[in-house]
Amino acid sequence: MIVVAQKKTVFFLLAFIFMGGVSASAITLGLHPNMNNWKKEAIVITDVKTDKKVVALTFDDGPDPVNTPLLLDVLKKHDAKATFFLLGIKVEKNPDLVKRMSDEKHELGNHSYSHADFNRHDDDFVRAEIQRGNAAIKKITGKKPHLFRPPGGYLSYKMVDMIREEKQIIAYWTYQQDSKDWRNIKASRIADHIISNLKPGQIIILHDGTSNGSETVKAVDLLIPRLYEEGYRLVTVSELISMEKRE
Numbered sequence: 001m002i003v004v005a006q007k008k009t010v011f012f013l014l015a016f017i018f019m020g021g022v023s024a025s026a027i028t029l030g031l032h033p034n035m036n037n038w039k040k041e042a043i044v045i046t047d048v049k050t051d052k053k054v055v056a057l058t059f060d061d062g063p064d065p066v067n068t069p070l071l072l073d074v075l076k077k078h079d080a081k082a083t084f085f086l087l088g089i090k091v092e093k094n095p096d097l098v099k100r101m102s103d104e105k106h107e108l109g110n111h112s113y114s115h116a117d118f119n120r121h122d123d124d125f126v127r128a129e130i131q132r133g134n135a136a137i138k139k140i141t142g143k144k145p146h147l148f149r150p151p152g153g154y155l156s157y158k159m160v161d162m163i164r165e166e167k168q169i170i171a172y173w174t175y176q177q178d179s180k181d182w183r184n185i186k187a188s189r190i191a192d193h194i195i196s197n198l199k200p201g202q203i204i205i206l207h208d209g210t211s212n213g214s215e216t217v218k219a220v221d222l223l224i225p226r227l228y229e230e231g232y233r234l235v236t237v238s239e240l241i242s243m244e245k246r247e
């Protein structure tokens with residue numbers, strides 16, 4: 001019995017070390033010990049309880065001068081609204097694209113200023129990343145974003161406090177709806193992943209600002225008609241939050 005117990009302990013220790021060393025977003029999602037409390041408090045949102053067939057498409061790490069205009073064209077073609085989590089540094093370089101997103105009624109959220117690894121920096125740096133990201137968007141739209149999505153899915157008690165102080169909400173994503181589209185994945189596979197995991201109230205994470213962005217744009221063009229065929233409607237993350245079914 002003792003041997004068994006020791007083996008188990010070693011297994012859990014190894015599992016813990018392994019998971020601690022991997023910063024992949026999917027693992028972070030379930031791993032933070034306070035995640036469920038933050039979700040109850042609605043300071044962190046991963047999905048929304050609803051009977052209605054609605055989901056939110058979200059796009060990270062842009063705006064990208066090549067892929068984002070194509071994505072906006074695709075969204076317009078299908079009359080779809082999305083939420084963009086923007087990097088302040090790219091917002092400053094592409095103000096016209098940000099203006100276009102805003103004019104076309106997409107929601108703009110903050111994804112930090114430079115996508116720095118928050119694990120490697122102190123509180124002042126993290127606060128500055130959040131505030132500079134907010135300021136870059138506000139300078140163009142005149143409106144401070146309501147939503148923040150931390151780079152790499154980073155979460156800490158201190159950072160959540162900072163977001164409370166900013167009177168914002170952390171818009172995470174639905175674990176099952178992370179297709180890892182930023183990897184070298186073809187459009188059809190990205191769309192298939194989303195359709196086969198589809199449920200009402202989900203927040204779907206995609207990336208227009210990474211190197212596989214052109215496949216993501218093609219995926220969205222395949223995906224939206226299929227979502228409509230399934231009877232789904234696309235809303236922004238803030239609209240989705242406002243539709244939450246209260247018990």
Ligand SMILES: [Zn+2]
Pocket residue numbers: 060061111115151152
């Ligand atoms: Zn990102």
